[in-house]
Amino acid sequence: MKTYSIDDLSITCEKQGADKYIKISYPFRYGKYAEIKSDNYTFQFNLNGEIKTIQGRGEGWLDAAEWLKRNAGNDWTYFAAGGYTGAYDFTGEYYVPCLPYDSNGIFGHNRFQSPEVTHAFEAWHQLINRLNAIDKTATPNKINGFINRILLMGPKTLEQRAHNLHEIIGGRVSVLPPDTRHVEYDVIPLTIADGCLYNCGFCRVKSGNGFKCREKQNILDQILQLKRLYNKDIVNYNSIFLGQHDALFAGPELIEYAAMQSYEILGLKNSVIKGPRLFLFGSVDSIFRADASLFEMLNKLPYDTFINIGLESADPATFEMIQKPLNKKKVTLAFHKMMKINKKYTKVEISANFLYGADLPETHMPSILDLTRNQLDHFHSKGTIYFSPLENIGSIQEVKNKFTEFKTLCRLPVFIYLIQRL
Ligand code: SF4
Known part of the structure; x- marks a missing residue:
């Protein structure tokens, strides 16, 4: 030095x-x-x-x-x-x-x-x-x-290099999973599937396209181009974000392929920062579709994997207002599946997002508390709940008061989702 x-x-x-x-x-x-x-x-x-x-x-x-x-x-x-x-x-x-x-x-x-x-x-x-x-x-x-x-x-x-990054992966990452805070948001993005399943009315980050997986060859091409772009600094990365909004729905074969090819080709084993991590989004339907073999596979990867699921609410009136095609029953089942996976697989953590907004129905927050308190018999350290603020959140002081009250009652870790793009 x-x-x-x-x-x-x-x-x-x-x-x-x-x-x-x-x-x-x-x-x-x-x-x-x-x-x-x-x-x-x-x-x-x-x-x-x-x-x-x-x-x-x-x-x-x-x-x-x-x-x-x-x-x-x-x-x-x-x-x-x-x-x-x-x-x-x-x-x-x-x-x-x-x-x-x-x-x-x-x-x-x-x-x-x-x-x-x-x-x-x-x-x-x-x-x-x-x-x-x-x-x-x-x-x-x-x-x-x-x-x-x-x-x-x-x-x-630097501007041109950012443009190159976005060209390689097919556009800017409009939002990173909240769990990427664990690596100070330093992830290499790799797109394995475009679009999402629901195209909800309230969402500000959606691409507007239907869900579509990338071909393996396309994923491989991205990894090779990313390796060239990140060049010497690649040794400073230990984490991959599999985009876009519902990589979990891409299924075990494509996820494993993308995770392992990036691990090998980008040399994550040789990163100067230890503890490789894999981040992706999922949805209620992708968590239903994912069977035990997918989580067994993730648990064997050389990464700790964080999957973030958008549950948004457990309240019928809220689903109607935000125009999200989900219902209380599906969200409740997805939530309990998430808790089971978190308990069973040491190297996989599923977190969940819920909305926070001043204009949401009064039944919204109690519906989340019912899930995350009444339906759990003790505190769990795995399975973080993130509140994702909508445009109108009301007064900051009120947000802080409500959040603190919720956090005290909830039987899971609870944080605010700080939406960040890449
Ligand atoms: S909330 Fe998720 S599923 Fe709904 S439109 Fe946005 S990205 Fe798609």
């Missing part, structure tokens, strides 16, 4: 963060990266030279424990420190990701409008100009190589 100084810049080409994801209440970095520190900012870059995080210091920055992080879709997220304001109780994380686009984040302010964040982006652009102007004749080769990589990855190139 040798550091080289040029004027006020301290440049370190090889830094090593943690080798597994943990829940921690102070800024923490994972995997291998490189770093440049100026008087006021710390800029971190991935192994391809792409900017990864920016963290300010001193008076020109909002909070010493907060930082900006860029993902492979070229979106920036502001990680706000929430550890001391009870955010962990609401989200399961000590940091609250604040997004620059419309989401359902109910915690924290939109930091992207603050001058401190604007200045941080300006500082990154100024850094690129400075690196461009440095006389590199006397600097070590390693430093020059690193600087050249950064210069190749300017804002336009």
Whole structure:
């Protein structure tokens, strides 16, 4: 970890963060990266030279424990420190990701409008100009190589690379499963099936297309192209998201094929971050269709698998209002199947989403509590319930009060779904 100084810049080409994801209440970095520190900012870059995080210091920055992080879709997220304001109780994380686009984040302010964040982006652009102007004749080769990589990855190139990512997988990931919070949303997306089964009236993330599986050859082509795109930085990934909205319905053969091909070809075994994880969405009908052999297969994969099911409600009036073709009986059966699977398979966890909205019928919340409290005889640590806020959630204080009351009564872990795209 040798550091080289040029004027006020301290440049370190090889830094090593943690080798597994943990829940921690102070800024923490994972995997291998490189770093440049100026008087006021710390800029971190991935192994391809792409900017990864920016963290300010001193008076020109909002909070010493907060930082900006860029993902492979070229979106920036502001990680706000929430550890001391009870955010962990609401989200399961000590940091609250604040997004620059419309989401359902109910915690924290939109930091992207603050001058401190604007200045941080300006500082990154100024850094690129400075690196461009440095006389590199006397600097070590390693430093020059690193600087050249950064210069190749300017804002336009980063935009183009995000575009390439979306082209490979067939479009932007409109929403990641809530469980991807366990890996700080750092997943490689791979589309194994497009569309979804229900095309519900209320949904803001649907593609509008009917469900259709991809061919194996298409999945293989995506993996090979993803390997080229992520390039040197692939060693910093240990998790795959199988998209789009109902990969579980693709069935065991395609899921196993996609999971194993990506594990082998993307070299997840050699990731510098341990504990590979597989994330996917499912639906009520896909969980009915999935038999024991599918879960046996998942349990034997070299991943811990997280499946997130959209149950939304257990209330007939709510289903009618949100135009989702489900009913109380189906949701109740799916919920109990989920609980059985969570109990039986150590490496598989199924979580469930329910809606939260100020305009939903009064019978909505009690229907969920009936399932998640009255129909369970004790607390279960597996089978997280996520509340997915609709556009109108009413007052934040009321949300917090209702959520806290629900959390106290529910016999499963309960968190708010922070909708995030990729
Ligand atoms: S809620 Fe799920 S099933 Fe319904 S439209 Fe949205 S993605 Fe499709």
